Amino acid sequence: MVTLVCSTARMDSPFDRAATAAKVLNNRVGTGSDVAVVLGSGWAGAAGGLGEIVADVPLTDLPGVPAPTVAGHSGRLLRVETGSRSVLVLGGRNHLYEGHPVDTVVHTVRTVIAAGCRTVVLTNACGSLVRENGPGTPVLICDQLNLTGRSPMSGPEPPPGFPGRFCDLTDLYSPRLRAAALAADPSLREGVYAGLLGGAYETPAEISMLRTLGADLVGMSTVLEAIAARHLGAEVAGIGLVTNLAAGMAGVLSHGEVLDVARGSTDRIVALINALIGAP
Ligand code: 8IG
Numbered sequence: 257m258v259t260l261v262c263s264t265a266r267m268d269s270p271f272d273r274a275a276t277a278a279k280v281l282n283n284r285v286g287t288g289s290d291v292a293v294v295l296g297s298g299w300a301g302a303a304g305g306l307g308e309i310v311a312d313v314p315l316t317d318l319p320g321v322p323a324p325t326v327a328g329h330s331g332r333l334l335r336v337e338t339g340s341r342s343v344l345v346l347g348g349r350n351h352l353y354e355g356h357p358v359d360t361v362v363h364t365v366r367t368v369i370a371a372g373c374r375t376v377v378l379t380n381a382c383g384s385l386v387r388e389n390g391p392g393t394p395v396l397i398c399d400q401l402n403l404t405g406r407s408p409m410s411g412p413e414p415p416p417g418f419p420g421r422f423c424d425l426t427d428l429y430s431p432r433l434r435a436a437a438l439a440a441d442p443s444l445r446e447g448v449y450a451g452l453l454g455g456a457y458e459t460p461a462e463i464s465m466l467r468t469l470g471a472d473l474v475g476m477s478t479v480l481e482a483i484a485a486r487h488l489g490a491e492v493a494g495i496g497l498v499t500n501l502a503a504g505m506a507g508v509l510s511h512g513e514v515l516d517v518a519r520g521s522t523d524r525i526v527a528l529i530n531a532l533i534g535a536p
Pocket of ligand 1: 381382383384450454456457458474475478499500501502503
């Protein structure tokens with residue numbers, strides 16, 4: 257009886273669910289991918305610029321991935337060959353504000369790492385607290401404030417064979433990858449990304465608070481995926497594409513404008529992703 261309970265708990269671990277999804281992934285698109293790129297709202301146009309698309313399946317074909325509910329995500333999982341790297345491009349993500357638990361939010365990132373990816377590039381659309389970094393500016397994420405009140409390292413201790421939960425986040429965003437991006441695009445700005453639960457955008461008072469806390473960018477994604485990826489030993493990079501100045505700094509915020517701005521910046525962000533993944 258006791259054994260049965262334990263083995264059920266073991267099977268139920270989010271890490272095991274990711275391993276199961278990784279087997280399905282490798283069956284569908286082939287093994288040997290080295291890099292995963294998660295595309296945020298409005299970034300879908302970047303996928304084709306990375307290389308030759310050799311596989312294209314719905315993200316929801318992976319067990320445990322719920323359908324995305326947010327406009328601006330393709331919902332596709334692509335395998336792209338750049339010449340030097342084999343890249344999994346995730347055209348969408350699941351957010352806390354959609355009502356998903358933290359393990360669901362980080363499931364695709366854990367899955368691509370279980371499938372063999374050692375580098376994870378997280379992209380998003382976000383607000384900027386820095387007036388000089390206006391709409392259309394990509395900002396390299398150098399560090400983060402996880403203000404979601406959640407962590408992918410909460411819950412039962414990771415099962416045997418996985419690192420313990422108390423992972424070091426000193427170099428969460430890889431200094432090596434940041435240097436590569438800055439070498440390729442010396443005018444690139446860096447910033448601290450504050451990740452909130454979201455749903456609604458912030459109030460101006462909340463933006464003042466976030467500025468005091470050291471935030472340069474604000475959004476509703478990325479921070480949990482970054483922690484989950486680093487915990488599993490991946491090298492992590494992040495790029496926030498500013499689509500609006502944060503609340504109280506300009507007019508009112510609308511998701512439609514967000515998507516328009518993102519589409520206009522495709523070439524620069526494709527070049528940035530290529531620099532991060534070491535592609536020609
Ligand atoms: I795009 O101003 C985008 N996403 N929290 N605040 C938050 N998320 C965002 C914002 C913003 N803009």
